[in-house]
Amino acid sequence: MKLFFKIQTISLILMMVLSSCSNDENSDGLPYNNINEFKVEHEGKQIYGKIEGATIELNWPCNAQLPATLKPSIVLSDKASVLPLSGTEIDPVKVTTYRVKAEDGSEKTYTLKINYLQPIINVEGVETPIEASFRHDYTIFGEGFSKNKNENKVSLVAEDGSKEYPLSIDEAQVLNDNGYADRLKIVMPKKEDMPAGSYKLKVVYGNRSVTTKKAYFNVKDLKLPYITIPESMISEIEGVRCIVLNSNEKHELKGENFEAFGGASQIFFTWRTPTSQGSDSSELTVVNSNSIQFEKSDWVDANKLYQRAYIDYRGEKNVRISVYLRDNAGNLVGVYFK
Known part of the structure; x- marks a missing residue:
């Protein structure tokens, strides 16, 4: 009787071992090869891709500049791997494909599509x-x-x-x-x-x-007027390089080709600030081709700094001439009215 039980026990152990070996031979690992999450960080915000089938759609935000490279973060199925790796920089202009390999060796390919939401220019x-x-x-x-x-x-x-x-x-x-x-x-x-x-x-x-x-x-070369402001006339007020103009004084500006104003007796000195804009007319005298004089007895906004300053004149055939005030290096200067 003891011999019978021993034989049965040995047989059971053998069956368990054989069964275990059979299971090991038929199992090559997990078959999951999915991208579960795809995202990109831009300016502190997370942009998530929409995954449908074998396509990842990334809708790039309106008004956001698309950078030269992206560094996607990818979450995969358990024990799966992907190429290119998560965190690898990619060129957003070129087509990028991701190959996901499951633990059992099966593969799936995803194609990244970036929808740039910026409207047509x-x-x-x-x-x-x-x-x-x-x-x-x-x-x-x-x-x-x-x-x-x-x-x-x-x-x-x-x-x-x-x-x-x-x-x-x-x-x-x-x-x-x-x-x-x-x-x-x-x-x-x-x-x-x-x-x-x-x-x-x-x-x-x-x-x-x-x-x-x-x-x-x-x-x-149309020989239009062009004003340059010498460095000696420029001051810095509230962090802005500008010229200072006083009321009840004649102001002379140097430049080029002022004969283009012709017989004009009046121009509009137009100003622009970060919050408003307007203009005020001034008496104009063309001294010669390189110099003009103008005077105004009453500035509408005294003690005001204008960051964008230029002279507007409407010539023949309603052609508008805008002459910006620039320093000798060609940079815009503002105007401060006293």
Whole structure:
């Protein structure tokens, strides 16, 4: 009887061992190869990807500049691995695929799709090219520009596309606030930095860009007025480099080509602050081609600092000339009225 029980016990142990070996041979690990979470941190905020099937959709926030690289954080199924690894920098412009491998060796591929929510940039077209002069300021009208002037890039493109010349942007303006700027005030290069000719206009913001189909500016030396303020006239008030103007005094400004004002007897001295804007007329005397004088007995806002100062004049055919006040290095200066 004892021998029978011993044989049964040995048989049971053998069955358990064989069963265990059989299970080990048929099990190659967990079969899970899913991406459970995909997110990117930008400016302290978490942007989560929407995972559907084999696609990860990342909706990039409106008004947020898409950086040159992204560093996604990825959460996987238990004991799965992924390539590229979580935390690996990727180029958001290029198509990125992720290969997820389960513990049992099975794989699944995901494709990342970035939906850039920025609207399309539009530039209001012109029937004929705008006659523009070197070193002068012009306003581009359109929509979809960044409110931050530094996030926009504007350039002139030769009609044959052979060369591109960047323009400096003085200001981004908002007329209808839909979240974006709709005007850009740009400054033409010096004539020694770019040849005269007809140029298309190109505007870039984020991942969006637009280039006009035909010439937008016909740039040449139009001999328009240009004011430069010598360093001796510039003071710093409230952290702003500016010139100081007194009432009941004649003020003389030096520059170039003031004969373009013709027989004008009045100009408007236009001002702009961070919160308001306006203008006031002044008597104008053209001394010669390099000097003008103006006087005003009563400034509307005395003891006021204006950060954007320029002279407006409407010439023949209602062509508006905006002459900005700049120092000898070409930088804008403000005006302080006493």
